[in-house]
Amino acid sequence: MMEHMDIRVLAVDLGKTGCRGSLRIGGRERAGAQGVGAAGLANAGGIEEAERAIRAVAVQIADLAAGFVLSVGAAGAVAAPSAARELARRLVDMPGAQAVAVTSDAVTAHLGALGAMPGVVLAAGTGAVATAVDAAGRFTRVDGWGPLLGDEGSGGWIGLEGLRSALRAHDGRGPGTALAAQAAGHYDVALSDLPTLLGSQENPALIAASFAPVVAATAAADEVAAQIMAAAANALARTVLAAVASSGLRPPAPFAITGGLANLGIPLLAPLDHAIAHAVGRRPALGTPLDGAALLATDTTTAVEPLVTRLA
DSSP states (O other): OOOOTTOEEEEEEEOSSEEEEEEEETTEEEEEEEEEOOSOTTSTTHHHHHHHHHHHHHTTSTTGGGOEEEEEEETTTTTOHHHHHHHHHHHTTSTTEEEEEEEEHHHHHHHHHHTTSSEEEEEESSSEEEEEEOTTOOEEEEEOOOTTTOOTTSHHHHHHHHHHHHHHHHHTSSOOOTHHHHHHHHHTSOGGGHHHHHHTOSOHHHHHHTTHHHHHHHTTTOHHHHHHHHHHHHHHHHHHHHHHHHSSOOSSEEEEEESGGGGGOHHHHHHHHHHHTTTEEEOOOSSOHHHHHHHHHHOOOSTTGGGOEEEO
């Protein structure tokens, strides 16, 4: 898609871990900022939390008064479309905003990773969701149901499983594991204080997800951690395979991974790749969810357009 040099876009990627903004003029990034994430639009207070996070990032970026198109990929938008519409209405009055587009961060992740091409994208960070777009333009979404009902294999899921295993070892309900001492050290609390720590947070899945890299790093020498990583890989594989099966894509489907879990390395990616190799052809992601949001700002012809709320 060709862009005019004077088109100004504020692309926003609002996930459960963080919120990132990127001011792009004629397709090139000129400024960026980041802040805290939001638990998700489907959560109680999710709209207000999302609005605060987006505005907090926007005020860090200079030159917005000259006008821009705001394009947001927000966690939970597909599961709560009415909340996505309300968020768009609340953002229309941002100083300089000429138009607003709001969709799911899973949608912008797909566009960023594969452009407007058919295929499957696994967006795995604090949460986890797979999206597929087939040759007919049909959009399929699998999981992304949040930490209470889904997001299986995600960073939040891995972190919680690690903390549960630590407490089982502490109680004598489960095998000993190095994760017990590491959990206490990572959070700088006694194991018995973990419930209070998580319970006091607005976004406990985010706090738990910070422990996922510790679980992955421990997997080579700790059987409990290794089992958690294997279970996470199996859960993510089921999500990807379900996305392929539910779509009109024919194996091997183009496939890319985006999100922080891609950085966990061999303990997660090796068993995941092995489990899905027969159904997908993995390739590097073309770009980030921010790139997908920027694309969506000016292109209304993609297959995911029905999932976008636009206001001017």
